[in-house]
Amino acid sequence: MKTTSKKDLRSHCAVNYGVEIFGDRWSLLIIRDIVFVGKKTYGAFLKSEEGIATNVLASRLAFLEEQGILSRAPSPDGRKDFYTLTEKGLDLIPVMLSIVLWSAQHDAQSYVRGQKEFIARISQQPAQVSEEVKALVRNGGCIFPDGDYE
Structure with missing residues (x-):
């Protein structure tokens, strides 16, 4: 899994920071799916037409949560997790x-x-x-x- 902390950044250029946090294809598509069509679960993200691999999706969701872009909470029945954008993600x-x-x-x-x-x-x-x-x-x-x- 890709992890980026402040010490891992290639530089402190503002564009570089954005690219390293949300600039890969899959992160932006996960964010798109939340904002544009209201997807909230792993299974829903998996059904996107771009065909993300299961391991890549799991890695991206974990990374976006680690970076404070997404938050994860169990559904009311506890059978799946719901992903939502944090204020940082909404920005x-x-x-x-x-x-x-x-x-x-x-x-x-x-x-x-x-x-x-x-x-x-x-x-x-x-x-x-x-x-x-x-x-x-x-x-x-x-x-x-x-x-x-x-």
Whole structure:
């Protein structure tokens, strides 16, 4: 499992810190799944179309929890764990929305291109949309509860 502590950082450059903590493909996709479609469990993350391996998923979830991006709590029946974004994790929402906006502009086949109103709102009011999404996710919601993103 990849572990990064302050002493393990390649440098103290702000961009490097971000890349080392959340910059790998799988971490961002786990965060995406929480924010955009409301996934909360290991099994739900495993079903994402990108096909993450079980060992990689377990490692990424543990790493994101260790870094304070995710928190884990047992479900009410205790049969599975629920993963949610911490405040530190919620602070990544503006980054995620910027990536969505960039992708909508440059990927002709992006799923989100069909969400013209959403893209327009991100483009015109990025701070307001970020705060709205943070509040939504903080309260257990997601941007596309009906799975309209995938």
